[in-house]
Amino acid sequence: MRPLALADLSAPLIALRVLAAEFPHLPAPTVEVSPIYPERLELSFHDNFAGFEAWREALNIASGLVVHRVQAGGQTGVLRVHATLAGAELELVGYAKVPAVVPVLAGSGVGS
Numbered sequence: 001m002r003p004l005a006l007a008d009l010s011a012p013l014i015a016l017r018v019l020a021a022e023f024p025h026l027p028a029p030t031v032e033v034s035p036i037y038p039e040r041l042e043l044s045f046h047d048n049f050a051g052f053e054a055w056r057e058a059l060n061i062a063s064g065l066v067v068h069r070v071q072a073g074g075q076t077g078v079l080r081v082h083a084t085l086a087g088a089e090l091e092l093v094g095y096a097k098v099p100a101v102v103p104v105l106a107g108s109g110v111g112s
Helices: 006-022 050-058
Strands: 030-034 037-045 067-071 076-085 088-097
Touching (some): 006 076, 050 088
């Protein structure tokens, strides 16, 4: 198998160009284009879900398609959704800390 050339990444690079032209006002994501997945453009958002949601809404991706997971021992929430854009597989990923849950002890008077 021959090594990929930059031209082999044209689908995600064109999709990125389209997004940059159409949505320059949206939050800047971490962008990943890789020869490992030459058809994929990944946009990821760290520290909160606001950027993820802004892009999901702008791209008219239904919220019902979003998959939610928790990782890092329940400390990090992950939102992930896939779509197709300009011939590329688009993957939006959002990461955010999961707020710590403080247990309420019976008889503590909290919640009464």
